[in-house]
Amino acid sequence: MNEQGGGGRVAALAHRLGTATLVHAGVRTGDAPAAGGPDARERSHAACDPALWTVGRERLHALLRAADDPTTTAEASAIGIERAVVEAVLGAPAELLVLLGGDSRVIPADGRNPYGLPAFDREPRVRLSSCTASTPDARALTTVGGWQRQAAGRLARDGLDAAVGALRAGGVADVRRCFDLPEVLADRIALSPSGTDAASLVTAVAFSGSGRPLRIILVGSGESGAGTALAAGGRRFRDVAPFTAAGAVGDPLLGIDPAAITVVDVALRDGAGRPRRAFDVEAEIEAHLEAGIDAAADVLVGVMYGSKTGIRVPDREWVRRWRSRHPDRLRIIVDAAQGRVSGRDTAEFLDAGASVLLSGSKAHGAPPFCGAVVFDASLVADSERLSRLPAGLACSVARADLPPMLRHAGDGFEPINLGLLARWRVAADESERSRDYxxxxxxxxxxxxxxxxxxxxxxxxxxxxxxxxxxxxxxxxxxxxxxxxxxxxxxxxxxxxxxxxxxxxxxxxxxxxxxxxxxxxxxxxxxxxxxxxxxxxxxxxxxxxxxxxxxxxxxxxxxxxxxxxxxxxxxxxxxxxxxxxxxxx
Structure with missing residues (x-):
């Protein structure tokens, strides 16, 4: 994996243990066991250590504990902890890399994740699940493998910092290709392991330093994601996160005070399950919004632009009207995580004064999950005032996920989420293929x-x-x-x-x-x-x-x-x- 030999033993260990991790999870890769495969001790660790599904220091330490090999440990120390962390992910089999850096929702047991879908299916019979998750096929695994080899070559040739910067730029370019976004927006894009994780980042950035309480108004969170309300409220929404397996659902994220945050949800449907009129949904949002302003709180509204059943409300004109009324006290994030949104839609929402949450792992067909947020001008200004992100975000946010105006605020965070970037490459590949057709x-x-x-x-x-x-x-x-x-x-x-x-x-x-x-x-x-x-x-x-x-x-x-x-x-x-x-x- 590394032409200069800088992390060869770490990468080899990652591949060995990666194979064992997949086998324990019931995933059949179709590959014959390689010579020098995992021994009994390593297989035991692969069977019981959830840290092997993460992409940061916890994964590296889990690998080193499993190997109990002083030579590999010495190599990891010699090349530096962050370089070793990257080698520990890039060395994994492509079938595992495509799953890493996600969370509990994609960890398989008996070959299937909690959605009941297989970890991958090289030749699926029928794929009509893009509103939930897309199972990677043979093309996706080939794309990930090619990206993985390029990334490893760049790391060996250019060193850690240059490689991380180039991989970040490539991931942002993949987001732009999926949604036809202009290059001028590149420095406004934050990458995110999922749309749900993005909610926590936006909560942390919006109104930074205002000192006022925050009222968050979600729209149809039941048709967005099960963890949306927890994540928006500054709490952990799953146990295994991209960079740590330590934590429990509902735990407050360090540095965010949930007591200062009020989360309310406006239903998309009435008590019988029928869609509510847009006027009624908007009126309820407005009542919560004005109550928050009157109570001296800042307000963050989540616009639903494509629920699990396709509902969209409020519209762009509503966003423009209310942002103009409360430019300093209101922020709006458009939940377009289904990915069924055009570049023109995104540009118009940004112009109206809303940031836009995107995903490559729904409509665009990437494996679960890969998200991004395109910051509007107000969220950019909030970011520039922020000196440091809450420490609790380190469980899901890497420095390479952050746009330039936030990079300084992620000091101490892990360098990069390679699994996330690999999945965005799959999304971009499918999008470009469709465009060519x-x-x-x-x-x-x-x-x-x-x-x-x-x-x-x-x-x-x-x-x-x-x-x-x-x-x-x-x-x-x-x-x-x-x-x-x-x-x-x-x-x-x-x-x-x-x-x-x-x-x-x-x-x-x-x-x-x-x-x-x-x-x-x-x-x-x-x-x-x-x-x-x-x-x-x-x-x-x-x-x-x-x-x-x-x-x-x-x-x-x-x-x-x-x-x-x-x-x-x-x-x-x-x-x-x-x-x-x-x-x-």
Missing amino acids: GRSALVARRALVAACRSALADLENIVLLPPTPADDTIVSFLVRSEYGDHRVFGKAGCRQIYDAVVANGVYIGQPVELTAGGPAVLRVAVGTATVNATVASGSDPVRYASGQAAIAVDAIRDGILTADQVGTVRAEPLLRSLLEPSLLG
Whole structure:
């Protein structure tokens, strides 16, 4: 891995232990065991040490403990701790590197992560899960392997500091390529392990040094991410984080006072699960906003620009109007983490006075997770006033994640999250491939969406949610009870169906509750990787799309048969809003 031999033993150890880590997690790489593979002691550590899933000092120390080899330990000391940390990640097999630097949500057990998806699938049957997570395929692993070799070569040739700077620049360029962002925005982009992690960074930066309490107004956090409210409130939202396996969900992040932060959530749907009118959502946001201002608090509003079911509210004009009213006391972050957003949309939100949260691991098809925040002018100004980021962010933020105006504030943080950058490279590869396909990609996308909606509509007991006006690539659907008594499956029943479907290599979106304890939907989503696979097949796109939809619907039909009817809930008002009364029975 290192032409100058600077970290050869550390890298070799990382590869050996990486293979053992994957084997323990039930992941089959398809490679024959290499000579000089892990011994019993190393295998034991791979089986029990969650630090091996991190990308910082904890990972290096876990590797060195497992090897118990004075020569390797001496090498790590000789090349410097930060260089050794980087070697300990770059040396991992590509199948592991693509997972590292994430969190508990991507750590597999018995070969599958908590989403029920395999760690990777070189030749997936059907991939319609881009609203949840995309399983890396053979192309993704090849892309990661190529990026990994280039990064290792650069490290060996140029040294740590130059390599880290170049890799950061490459990651930012990959974000820009995904979303057609101009180069002038490069110095405003912060990288983030996930959209949820980005919420903590924005909370830490916004209004830095004001001394006032902070009121955070989330919009539809239940259709954003399970940890969003915790992360925005300055708390740990998972146990294994990118740089540490030590901590518990809900722990305050050191340096952020949760008592000074109030988090409120504005629902996107009414008590029956029906979408609320944009006017009503905006009015509730405004009431919370004005109450915060009146209480001498600063206010941070999260605009939902693509929920798990595709809802978008408020719009850009709302952002512009309220930012102009309270330029010094209001910050706005647009949650576009589904990645179903254009460069033009992003530019218009920035111009209106909002920062934008992006992701390459949803619509763009990268493995989970890779996020970024594009700072608007007000968040840039806040950053320039900040002398130091809260120490608690070191569990998820690397120095190379930070834009230039924040780099000084991350002193003492880990140098770089290589797994994050590798995933952004996959996103950029899929995006560029789709752009090269041109009109063929557009035709394929339309064919896939139409085929999925048509095939699901023909399936007994399926009720489709209407497409959202701005984006139709997420197709959400209810599953009615076989008893025909206005009952549909809730989250638990939908999870049974989902697990049965993905176990057969048909990847769809995980269940989303429309109301707490109420009806839930399953989803199929057309993302960039699915579109590219359709074009690359060389088949007629309509025929190919129909075939994919038919496979998915057959798997869903079989999955419904496995679900426990006890897990259904009454949903008469919701069904009446979706169906003609005569069809309700």
